Amino acid sequence: MGASHCKPLFSLRAISHVFPNGNKALSNITLDIQEGECLFIAGSNGSGKTLLMRIACGLFEPSSGEAFFRGTPVDKARDLRSSVGMVFQDADSQIVGETVVEDIAFGPKNLRLPKGEVEERTRSALSAMGLTEKRDYPPRRLSGGEKRRLAVAGILAMGCSAIVMDEPFANLDYQGVVQALEIIKRMKTEGKTLVILTHELEKALAYADRLVVLDKGEIRDQGKADEALDRLVPSYGIRDPRTSYTCAADCTWLG
Ligand SMILES: Nc1ncnc2c1ncn2[C@@H]1O[C@H](COP(=O)(O)OP(=O)(O)O)[C@@H](O)[C@H]1O
Ligand SMILES: [Mg+2]
Known part of the structure; x- marks a missing residue:
């Protein structure tokens, strides 16, 4: 085991972001996400959940602060792309293939894996996500839940060790919620x-090892779910x- 394994998977240090229109979307966020944990980030719409994890995944550059992946700045972390999969809320934006099977194979092909290995991983991901029967479907014709399962299948086929799910129940x-929970x-x-970004805690909080409460771009609370819930403030x-x-x-x- 190298020293990098002791480092948190993601380390966010004093991340702030102000949009050109003056919207202060994130303020001084410092957060570590450990390898193997199930972290829920809860917050109302606009609290900054999506932006925060886009920054952590190196998809967006904040106005200030630093984001590290296994101790390396995200813009230099070469293994980030193949290690972390992000399931966006808008599943359509992630479709890259003409058919379900092509879409899933895209990631492993990009990793330049041998053909047999790509086929094996694709077949296994199709089956794991219950999409085997839809393998030749055009992805755009899938239902919302199926599209999100397709995105997860692509991530599984890449062999990612971490998954960020943005509003997985939206x-x-x-039945779709039950499948997402499974x-x-x-x-x-x-x-x-x-890492699960959601405001729908009633659907899945049982699986959270830790809960972070985000409000107006600031971390208001974090800890064991029950304890953080005990401290919730209506605002x-x-x-x-x-x-x-x-x-x-x-x-x-209504109360
Ligand atoms: N391009 C942009 N210009 C200005 N404000 C933006 C832009 N994109 C996102 N925001 C704002 O950033 C804040 C955080 O958004 P987001 O991370 O999407 O919240 P959440 O995922 O918690 O609903 C919101 O106030 C949103 O309006
Ligand atoms: Mg969001």
């Missing part, structure tokens, strides 16, 4: 690092999910 029906469970079992715009309903008349999110 626009999914009940994916999260499976990734955890396989020891992958998971964060996050609903405490530890509410159960006992009858239909209780079923409203």
